[in-house]
Structure formats: structure tokens, C-alpha cells
Ligand SMILES: O=C(O)CCC(=O)C(=O)O
């Protein structure tokens with residue numbers, strides 16, 4: 001289950017449905033042949049019997065007698081074949097029913113519906129347009145779907161948005177449901193059925209706005225009510241909303257969840273613009289001196305932020321290498337979890353992280369080991385011993401609207417779920433994240449940094465890396481980041497996390513007790 005949380009798995013489901021569809025075509029054809037034969041027999045039979053005469057009267061007539069003989073020989077052959085192929089039908093039915101055991105369940109469908117609502121919210125997509133089957137970001141970027149959504153689909157999505165506290169979107173979806181219902185020739189839901197949901201959604205929307213304000217950790221409304229004049233809107237909250245509407249505001253350690261979430265989505269939409277005094281210092285360059293083989297194939301570095309240091313290597317993996325990682329991972333994909341306050345280090349699954357993942361171990365393939373060496377040489381860190389200096393590769397594939405809300409990668413030691421083990425203490429925390437995109441994503445799916453104001457668009461074979469720890473090995477919250485919802489495409493990433501415990505020979509201690517580590521060579525910036 002959790003099928004909606006991986007596009008790669010949905011592709012497998014697509015192939016499965018292809019097979020089932022073909023079998024059902026066979027099934028239908030057989031049944032049609034059968035009904036035709038039986039139908040023909042019965043038509044004649046009924047005609048004769050409708051006269052309601054007794055046997056003597058009918059059979060006394062030689063032509064009638066002949067007809068009966070013919071019916072029960074030649075015509076019966078077809079009926080007999082039809083009844084015997086019933087066995088065949090049962091076989092097909094069994095096959096199809098067997099396959100359908102791995103079909104999505106109600107929970108998967110709800111997940112998919114809510115993902116659509118979230119996607120629409122994150123990228124501010126026009127709901128009517130979406131309902132008509134057009135995933136449109138801008139005039140330039142649009143992805144027509146094969147068919148639109150019907151009124152019942154829109155109502156279903158609206159209800160899910162409502163249940164998750166997205167009241168602004170709930171009203172949008174449910175009123176679109178009413179619109180669609182009005183013009184639907186093949187009525188999937190009636191306006192009369194939709195109306196009560198719409199008025200409830202509007203009432204709750206206005207209530208929440210009045211009592212709690214437009215934004216919170218688990219609710220959202222429009223800044224304006226639909227119906228009533230709201231007198232006592234929580235102004236504090238509203239002015240904050242105004243503030244984050246300013247394109248230069250970034251998240252800080254003091255930001256509540258909802259504020260960071262708004263900034264996250266704004267960065268996802270590409271609306272963030274950092275001042276030129278910051279961006280003008282960023283450079284691109286070739287790096288070839290750190291290892292002899294980089295002379296032949298220099299690293300193509302592009303900086304995205306200096307403080308904290310966030311940069312990418314273009315063309316870090318070849319197409320063959322990215323394909324290899326995907327193929328090693330796809331068999332064992334499992335729903336990704338994340339830490340939470342309540343569960344501590346024990347992961348939980350939620351819509352905070354809608355992807356599936358699996359671990360690819362060092363040593364599982366010689367190319368994997370070659371890549372580990374390349375990464376380690378590129379960032380100047382020690383990857384060994386395996387799963388100590390650096391973790392195994394975590395390969396993940398995102399689902400419909402798949403995303404990962406802002407978080408820090410470090411903190412594996414300090415989460416509340418009990419004391420760290422001796423092994424964890426020795427291994428240290430995640431000092432550096434090295435993440436490679438294993439595929440292109442047509443739209444959406446950027447990796448964004450809510451404190452640093454950086455958005456990195458996925459590109460097949462490109463790697464992005466950043467430091468999660470300061471020089472004194474304390475956590476650096478300024479590298480909080482998340483994965484934006486995937487609007488179109490299948491997003492694959494591959495993480496390698498370096499740990500601090502094994503880096504004592506590689507990374508010189510700073511002369512300042514607490515400073516940010518930079519690149520290359522782990523030099524420092526304040
Ligand atoms: O998908 C992304 O862009 C970010 C993924 C991430 O932050 C993680 O896996 O820890």
C-alpha cells in the first residue's frame with residue numbers, strides 16, 4: 001500500500017492494469033459469444049412455447065418436430081460450447097481477481113486526492129483549469145491530462161482538503177464540483193448533493209478565520225471571509241501573513257511551522273529573489289586539483305549560497321550510473337519515514353514525506369564503490385568504514401505531488417527517542433549531505449532551503465551538497481531544507497550522509513570554536 005507515495009510504483013501499477021485490461025477484453029468477448037448462442041436458442045424456444053400449446057398439439061406437426069430436433073442438435077451445439085467455455089471464464093476471472101489483490105485501497109485513493117489538493121495549493125493552480133484536465137503552472141508551462149475530473153472527483157478532493165484544515169482550498173474544490181456538475185452530461189454528482197457541503201465549508205472557513213486567523217500549523221483560510229464581515233480577525237496572525245508575502249522574508253529559528261511552510265512553498269514556486277549583493281558573490285568554477293583524476297574530468301561546481309555553504313556539482317553521475325542506482329533500489333522500495341517529537345528516532349510515516357526509499361549498500365556493486373570514492377574525493381571527507389564514515393546510499397522516489405517538508409538532516413543523536421547507542425555516539429552526526437538527482441523532473445520537485453532562500457532544480461546526474469554541522473559539530477539550522485511537491489514527472493534522489501566521527505584526519509579543527517564550514521577543503525567562514 002501507500003502506492004501514491006512513489007511514481008515508480010504507480011508505473012508498475014500501470015503495467016499491471018494493462019494486463020488486467022487485456023484479460024477483461026478476453027473475458028467480455030467470451031461472455032458475449034456465450035450470451036449470443038444462448039440468446040439465439042432461447043429466442044426460438046420462447047417463440048414456440050409462447051403458443052402455450054400442449055406437447056401433443058405441437059409435436060404432432062412434423063415441421064414442429066423437426067425444428068425441435070434441429071434446436072436440440074445443431075443449435076444446442078453452440079449452447080453447449082457456450083456453457084463449457086464457462087470454465088474458461090472462471091479461469092480468467094480468477095486470474096484477474098488475483099492480480100487485483102495488489103490494487104490500491106481506499107487509503108491510497110485518499111492519499112492521492114489529498115496530494116492533488118496539496119499540489120494545487122503549493123503551486124496555486126487554478127482549480128477549474130485542473131478539473132478540466134489541464135495542469136497549468138503558467139502560460140508557458142502546462143501539462144494536459146488525458147481526461148478531466150468529474151464533479152464527484154472534485155467533491156472528493158474538496159472533502160479531503162476540508163478534513164486536513166485547508167479550508168480555502170476546500171471551498172475552491174467544492175464550488176468547482178458544483179460548477180462541473182451543472183454542465184455534466186453524464187451526471188457524477190448533482191448540484192443538490194454538493195450544495196450542503198459547499199455551505200458547510202464556507203461557514204467553517206469564515207468561523208476559523210474569525211476565531212483563529214488565516215494561518216496556523218494545521219489550518220489555512222483566505223485572508224478574506226466568503227460571507228460575513230469578520231470583526232475580530234486575529235490581526236497579529238494576519239500581519240505576519242502580510243510580512244511573509246514580502247518576497248525577501250526568510251525563515252528563522254523563531255519561525256512557527258506554518259510560516260516556514262509558506263516560505264517553503266513560495267520558494268518552490270520560484271518566487272524568492274535574494275538581493276544582488278548576496279547572489280553576485282556566487283561563482284561557478286572547474287575543480288581539478290584535489291585528485292589526479294579530476295584533471296581529466298574536472299568537477300563543475302556552481303555555488304548556490306556561501307553562508308551557509310550550498311553548492312552543486314553538474315554532471316556528477318553519468319546516465320548509466322543514475323540508472324544503476326535506480327535499478328538497485330526499485331525492488332525494495334518502502335514508504336519513507338521521518339522523525340517526530342513524539343516518536344523520537346523511531347520514524348513515522350505521514351504526508352510530511354511522501355516518497356518511497358530503499359538503501360543501496362557500499363560493496364553491492366563495483367560502480368557504487370567507484371561513486372563513493374568520487375564523492376569522498378570531491379568533498380574531502382572520509383566515507384569509510386562503510387556505514388560509519390558515511391551511511392549507505394538512501395535512494396528515494398517521490399509519489400503523486402510527492403514532497404518532503406522542511407527539516408534538518410542532522411540531529412540523529414539529539415532526538416528525544418531515548419539515549420543514543422554507543423555506535424551512534426562513535427559515528428557522530430550527519431556532518432554533510434551529498435544528494436544526487438537520478439532523473440530529470442519536468443516541473444516542481446526543487447530542493448529548497450527555507451533559511452538560506454535557495455531553490456535547486458533537479459537535474460539528472462547533478463549533485464547538491466551542504467554542511468549540516470558547524471565546526472564544533474553542533475547543528476546548523478540555517479541548512480533546513482525540504483523537497484518541493486513534484487508537479488510533473490518522477491523524482492528520484494540518492495543521499496549519501498557523511499558522519500562527523502570519522503573526519504578527524506580530513507577536516508582540520510577551526511581556529512574559531514564555532515564557525516561554518518565551507519568548500520573546498522573544509523575551510524571556514526564565520
Ligand atoms: O527531495 C529533496 O529535494 C530533499 C530530500 C531530503 O531532504 C532528504 O531526503 O533528507
Ligand SMILES: [Fe+2]
Pocket residue numbers: 407408409481
Ligand atoms: Fe533532508
